Amino acid sequence: MTGSAANENASPWLPVEDREKARDQKIEAVQDMALTLFIEQGYHHVTMNEVAERLNVTKPALYNYFRSKEDILYSCWMSGHERLQQRVGAELGEGSGLARLRRLIRIYAETMTTTYGKSLVLLDDRDLDEINRRAILERKRNLDGLFRKLIADGVADGSIRPTDPRMAAFAIAGALNWIGHWHRVDGPMTPEKIAEDFAQRLTAGLERDDG
Amino acid sequence: MTGSAANENASPWLPVEDREKARDQKIEAVQDMALTLFIEQGYHHVTMNEVAERLNVTKPALYNYFRSKEDILYSCWMSGHERLQQRVGAELGEGSGLARLRRLIRIYAETMTTTYGKSLVLLDDRDLDEINRRAILERKRNLDGLFRKLIADGVADGSIRPTDPRMAAFAIAGALNWIGHWHRVDGPMTPEKIAEDFAQRLTAGLERDDG
DNA sequence: ACTTTTGATTACCCATGGGTAATATCCATA
DNA sequence: TATGGATATTACCCATGGGTAATCAAAAGT
Numbered sequence: 382m383t384g385s386a387a388n389e390n391a392s393p394w395l396p397v398e399d400r401e402k403a404r405d406q407k408i409e410a411v412q413d414m415a416l417t418l419f420i421e422q423g424y425h426h427v428t429m430n431e432v433a434e435r436l437n438v439t440k441p442a443l444y445n446y447f448r449s450k451e452d453i454l455y456s457c458w459m460s461g462h463e464r465l466q467q468r469v470g471a472e473l474g475e476g477s478g479l480a481r482l483r484r485l486i487r488i489y490a491e492t493m494t495t496t497y498g499k500s501l502v503l504l505d506d507r508d509l510d511e512i513n514r515r516a517i518l519e520r521k522r523n524l525d526g527l528f529r530k531l532i533a534d535g536v537a538d539g540s541i542r543p544t545d546p547r548m549a550a551f552a553i554a555g556a557l558n559w560i561g562h563w564h565r566v567d568g569p570m571t572p573e574k575i576a577e578d579f580a581q582r583l584t585a586g587l588e589r590d591d592g
Numbered sequence: 593m594t595g596s597a598a599n600e601n602a603s604p605w606l607p608v609e610d611r612e613k614a615r616d617q618k619i620e621a622v623q624d625m626a627l628t629l630f631i632e633q634g635y636h637h638v639t640m641n642e643v644a645e646r647l648n649v650t651k652p653a654l655y656n657y658f659r660s661k662e663d664i665l666y667s668c669w670m671s672g673h674e675r676l677q678q679r680v681g682a683e684l685g686e687g688s689g690l691a692r693l694r695r696l697i698r699i700y701a702e703t704m705t706t707t708y709g710k711s712l713v714l715l716d717d718r719d720l721d722e723i724n725r726r727a728i729l730e731r732k733r734n735l736d737g738l739f740r741k742l743i744a745d746g747v748a749d750g751s752i753r754p755t756d757p758r759m760a761a762f763a764i765a766g767a768l769n770w771i772g773h774w775h776r777v778d779g780p781m782t783p784e785k786i787a788e789d790f791a792q793r794l795t796a797g798l799e800r801d802d803g
Numbered sequence: 804a805c806t807t808t809t810g811a812t813t814a815c816c817c818a819t820g821g822g823t824a825a826t827a828t829c830c831a832t833a
Numbered sequence: 834t835a836t837g838g839a840t841a842t843t844a845c846c847c848a849t850g851g852g853t854a855a856t857c858a859a860a861a862g863t
Contacts, residue, residue, distance in 0.1 A: 404839090423718045425636045428820060441823080442841055450821065507634045548789050555770025556763040563762055578759050586796025615809095639850060652853080653811055661851065 408446045410436060413496075416457040420499050424454060424508055455513045458504050461497040462520050468492065469527070478535025479587065483580045485531060486557065490576035493560035502561035528554055532587075541587045553583050619657045621647060624707075627668040631710050635665060635719055666724045669715050672708040673731050679703065680738070689746025690798065694791045696742060697768065701787035704771035713772035739765055743798075752798045764794045 414435050418427040429450055433440045447453045468488045473481055492498035506517045528550035535541030557579065564575070625646050629638040640661055644651045658664045679699045684692055703709035717728045739761035746752030768790065775786070 423716055426718065429822085430820075439842060440821085441843090444822075445840060505634055507637065544793075545789070548786075548793065551770060551774055552767040552790065552793055555768070555773075556766040558770060559762060559766025562766075575759075578756070579763065582755075582759065582763055582797060585798075586793060618810095640852085641850075650812060651851085652813090655852075656810055 404446075411443055411446050412453060412456055412460065415453045416496055416500055419454070419457065420496060420503055424504065451509055451513070454504060455509055455517075457497070457500045458506070458517055461492075461500040462517075464495075464497050465489070465492045465501065465524075477538050477540035478531050478533070479540035479584060482528075482531040482535060482541075482553075482587075483584055485527065486553065486580045486583055487576040489557045490560060490579045491572045493557060494564045494566075494572040494575060499561040499564075502558045525550060525554065535587070539589065542589045544587065549587065556583055615657075622654055622657050623664060623667055623671065626664045627707055627711055630665070630668065631707060631714055635715065662720055662724070665715060666720055666728075668708070668711045669717070669728055672703075672711040673728075675706075675708050676700070676703045676712065676735075688749050688751035689742050689744070690751035690795060693739075693742040693746060693752070693764075693798075694795055696738065697764065697791045697794055698787040700768045701771060701790045702783045704768060705775045705777075705783040705786060710772040710775075713769045736761060736765065746798070750800065753800045755798065760798065767794055 411432065415427065415432045418432060418435070429440050429443060432453075433443050447456070465488070469485065472488055473484055475481075476484075493502070506514045506521075509517065529546040532541060532544070532546040532549045536543055536546070560575065560579075570578075622643065626638065626643045629643060629646070640651050640654060643664075644654050658667070676699070680696065683699055684695055686692075687695075704713070717725045717732075720728065740757040743752060743755070743757040743760050747754055747757070771786065771790075781789070
């Protein structure tokens with residue numbers, strides 16, 4: 382362990398990178414702890430003092446890593462979005478509109494069972510200033526656009542029966558986002574089970590009757 | 593700035609001469625105005641001063657009608673729930689599980705397009721003290737239970753294909769609750785259109801293939 | 804008319820909590 | 834062992850905003 386740089390040329394001059402790495406780890410620790418508390422109690426009920434305490438430091442120490450509480454909130458949301466985008470980019474793949482939509486639903490549902498996934502739904506962009514808020518709203522729009530596009534593609538390629546992509550996207554995204562509200566880690570179903578169930582359930586009414 | 597100064601919340605205090613309104617109307621006016629602002633800006637960004645100002649009164653006047661800000665929040669949620677329950681009790685009617693489920697979806701969807709309906713989703717019960725919070729959580733559980741029961745009834749009477757009532761209820765309630773997030777009064781669809789669309793859409797995958 | 808009640812106003816209190824200043828500590832480098 | 838950069842601590846500031854006390858004005862009862 383800690384063998385990050387257990388290198389052959391035992392040079393005692395490794396610390397510069399290690400320090401940066403340590404700093405990044407601390408940034409992440411602050412973010413993780415803050416997010417966990419935000420999800421549990423709601424942003425406005427979490428104090429910077431509490432975040433610090435839970436990390437065994439004092440409040441001003443946090444300001445070495447984030448400029449403000451709001452800055453943490455923004456980072457949390459963005460990290461959640463990045464993780465989702467990462468998987469979408471890697472796993473959406475090719476195929477019919479319906480096939481890709483099902484894959485998106487699986488990815489989205491699984492993500493919603495993680496703390497960072499929940500941040501996409503449970504954090505309120507109205508707690509951010511205009512600049513950051515706009516950045517998030519744009520990403521939300523893009524996400525909505527992806528749902529609509531896959532549905533429209535499916536209608537076009539015949540894998541999905543004719544339907545209003547806007548309403549279909551609202552219905553699907555709503556069901557998925559709601560996972561962030563009801564999911565508990567000690568619940569009866571694994572994230573994969575939930576994802577599989579929803580991928581079928583949310584597209585069951587969209588398939589063409591004729592095969 | 594959150595736009596539309598056009599607010600249908602009329603203030604009983606506007607004309608200083610005819611301050612002859614009933615107490616109940618004033619209570620309702622306070623509640624309506626507070627709720628409108630809560631929905632627009634989020635509970636924590638609304639000050640008692642702002643609520644009062646918008647009603648052409650000063651802050652302490654509000655405390656003639658509500659004991660606290662939290663008390664207003666609680667009343668808002670409860671009023672929303674009462675209106676929903678009212679319609680459910682009156683309009684759910686008889687019939688197969690599927691038929692009753694569709695009626696519930698229509699009622700719920702329409703309600704979600706009103707300010708009081710939105711309060712059920714957009715207000716956070718964690719902003720309440722334990723007593724009030726528990727009262728709300730119980731009502732939320734009952735509502736969830738109603739969805740599950742209608743689905744289970746439908747499976748039992750054969751109008752709905754075998755499915756997990758818990759997951760089906762989560763998916764449907766999620767899609768419905770999400771309306772509160774995306775619906776805008778100046779949107780392209782009337783509440784009735786939305787309700788009809790969702791009643792079909794959210795049950796399209798639940799019908800029996802045969803039949 | 805006179806007193807009581809209701810409801811509004813002005814002026815204020817004060818707990819909370821985000822954020823900062825000054826300072827101390829640690830540690831690799833020279 | 835001295836220097837300097839990074840990071841932590843103690844002690845503090847202060848804007849915000851929910852809520853109250855004292856007071857006043859207009860209905861309403863008698």
